[in-house]
Amino acid sequence: MKNYFTARKIAKIAIMTALSYVLYLINIPLAFMFPSFLALNLSDVPALIGGFSMGPIAGGIIVLVKILLKLPFSHTMCVGELSDLLNGLTFVIASSLFYKYNRTKKGAVISLIIGSVCSILVATVCNLYIMIPLYLKVMGFTLDKIASLCPPSFNVTENNFYTYYTFGAVIPFNLLRCLLASVITFLLYKSLTKLINKIGD
Numbered sequence: 001m002k003n004y005f006t007a008r009k010i011a012k013i014a015i016m017t018a019l020s021y022v023l024y025l026i027n028i029p030l031a032f033m034f035p036s037f038l039a040l041n042l043s044d045v046p047a048l049i050g051g052f053s054m055g056p057i058a059g060g061i062i063v064l065v066k067i068l069l070k071l072p073f074s075h076t077m078c079v080g081e082l083s084d085l086l087n088g089l090t091f092v093i094a095s096s097l098f099y100k101y102n103r104t105k106k107g108a109v110i111s112l113i114i115g116s117v118c119s120i121l122v123a124t125v126c127n128l129y130i131m132i133p134l135y136l137k138v139m140g141f142t143l144d145k146i147a148s149l150c151p152p153s154f155n156v157t158e159n160n161f162y163t164y165y166t167f168g169a170v171i172p173f174n175l176l177r178c179l180l181a182s183v184i185t186f187l188l189y190k191s192l193t194k195l196i197n198k199i200g201d
Contacts, residue, residue, distance in 0.1 A: 004057065012196050013058050016050040020066045024084075034169045035150045037080065044088055044181040045188070048115075051096025052108070052185070053193045059092040079134045086126050091119035091178060108186060116178035123174040124166060132165070 024043035029036070043066060051059020067085045074081050095115030099107055135141050143158045150156035156164045 009054060009058065012054060013050060013061055015196065016046040016058075017062045017065045017069075020044075020046040020050075020062050021069050024066050024070060030173075032151055034173050035146070035165070037076070037149060038169060038173050040173075040177055040180070042181060042184065044091055044177070045184050047088060047092045048095060048112075048181060048185040049189055049192050049196075051092045052099050052111075052189055053196060055100055056093045056096040059096045060089055063088040063092050076135075077138045079131060079138055082134075083123070083126060083131045087119050087123045087174065087177075090122040091115045091181070094118040108189065112178075112182035112186065116175070116182060119178055120171060120174045124170050127170045128162065128166065 020043045023046065024041055027039035027041050029039050044063075047059050047062040047066070050062045063085065067081050067088070070081055071078055092115065095111045098111035098114050101107075102111065132146070135146060136143065143161055147156045147158055147161045150161075150164065150169070154164055154168060
């Protein structure tokens, strides 16, 4: 482990973390499709590229530090950040771990698919059994209040909230999140890896 954290690798991780953090602050609202508290960002892309080029440990560190930097500015009592941490770690570590042993274009595609599936599964379970209960308890929301944050066109109520939230929000939202991050990572990985590999040369 001591040999893993060389000055050069730490510098690479720091650069990718900074880029990931900046992208984490740039949210793309999709309130016409999903609840208003679900917004897209592309912060997983630098973490994926870092994980592909330096291994799953580096990718996980990028995700973790990005979240830690955001915690002081949380608007959700850190509940949203906890969700992002679990989803991001699953996506990045699962993808980069598979790619570590299959470093081909086909291996990259399969690794991103594996990471996406794992992340969507974790997001679904965590949202239903951890995040929503935490929102209700920590932030004092009622289920009716959370339902009111959903797009009006879906007519979400307290009674049908969990059905809508699972199949109309969490799964499609995270599918879109992972798909965008995967496509961008696949397209940019080689060129960006060449750039970050020049660090310390």
